[in-house]
Amino acid sequence: AELAARLDAAEARLAAQAGAAEEAEGEIGDLRRRLAAALAQKQAAEEAMSDRDDIRQQLARALAAQRAAEQEAEEAMSAAEERAALLATARRELAGEEEKSAEAQRRQALLNQQVAALRSQLGSLQALLDDYKEREAAANVEVQSLGRDLNAALARAAAEERRRRELEEAEARRLAEEKARLEAEKQDLERYRSEFFGRMREILSGREGVRIVGDRFVFPSEVLFAPGSAELSDGGRAQIARVAGLLTEVAADIPQEIDWVIQVDGHTDNVPVIAGARFEDNWELSQARALSVVRYMADELGVPPFRLSANGFGEFQPVALGDSPEARAQNRRIELKLTER
Structure with missing residues (x-):
């Protein structure tokens, strides 16, 4: 102007x-x-x-x-x-x-x-500020919601933790009781097994062909079977019958809650099976002999089948090393063991 x-x-x-x-x-x-x-x-x-x-x-x-x-x-x-x-x-x-x-x-x-330009920048800044305020408000709402969810989750977690501790304590008590029961059963089984083997030692004292080694009876294969055969001989039947008879007497006193079993294990020496023989190898021969003993005890001596177990190990678990006739004779054997399933 x-x-x-x-x-x-x-x-x-x-x-x-x-x-x-x-x-x-x-x-x-x-x-x-x-x-x-x-x-x-x-x-x-x-x-x-x-x-x-x-x-x-x-x-x-x-x-x-x-x-x-x-x-x-x-x-x-x-x-x-x-x-x-x-x-x-x-x-x-x-x-x-x-x-x-x-x-x-x-x-x-x-x-x-x-x-x-400044007005444009101011407008942009104002838009950003408005957006920030909106997001901040939304974030506050979300934080409040998350806080509620977190509190609920913490409450659930605390409840779950209490429930877990209660379950763990109950499980610990159950396991302790189960352990105590199993220990008692084991002690009972050990007692009956000790009684069983003690009486068997008395019966078998001075007899040829049967040995008690630790917690098992050991029968030389020659006492029970003919060479290369899985059929029980008459003498073998008699030996097994004595053991089964005593086992039946002792089993009558074993509590029902003890899940006992007679484990029959067959073993051979390391001499290969003759070509063309009935059995393909020693493994099959040892299994067949263990099954023969188990079938005889179940079918003819009245031992419950569910109390019996047959296993064949071939020549792979020897008790004597070497290829001498004596070592091979010790490795050819049938073992019976009273144990828990």
């Missing part, structure tokens, strides 16, 4: 100076006309020379008029030049002001652009 006012004032000064210049030019023209008239009069006076005094007076007046006209012209010229100088100065100032106005307009445009 100030720049526009200054521009209007400069234009007004220019207009006034232009009017004064036009008036000066008019006066200069009038003076020139008067000067021309004086010169004409002078020329007429000189030509006439009729009245020198009059001519001199006229000439003096003309000269005075010329000087006055020239002085007035000089003054008018000085005023016009001053007005022209003022006009030039005003134009320069106007040009400077216009340049300043253009620069101010450029700066204003730049400021407008910067303000627009």
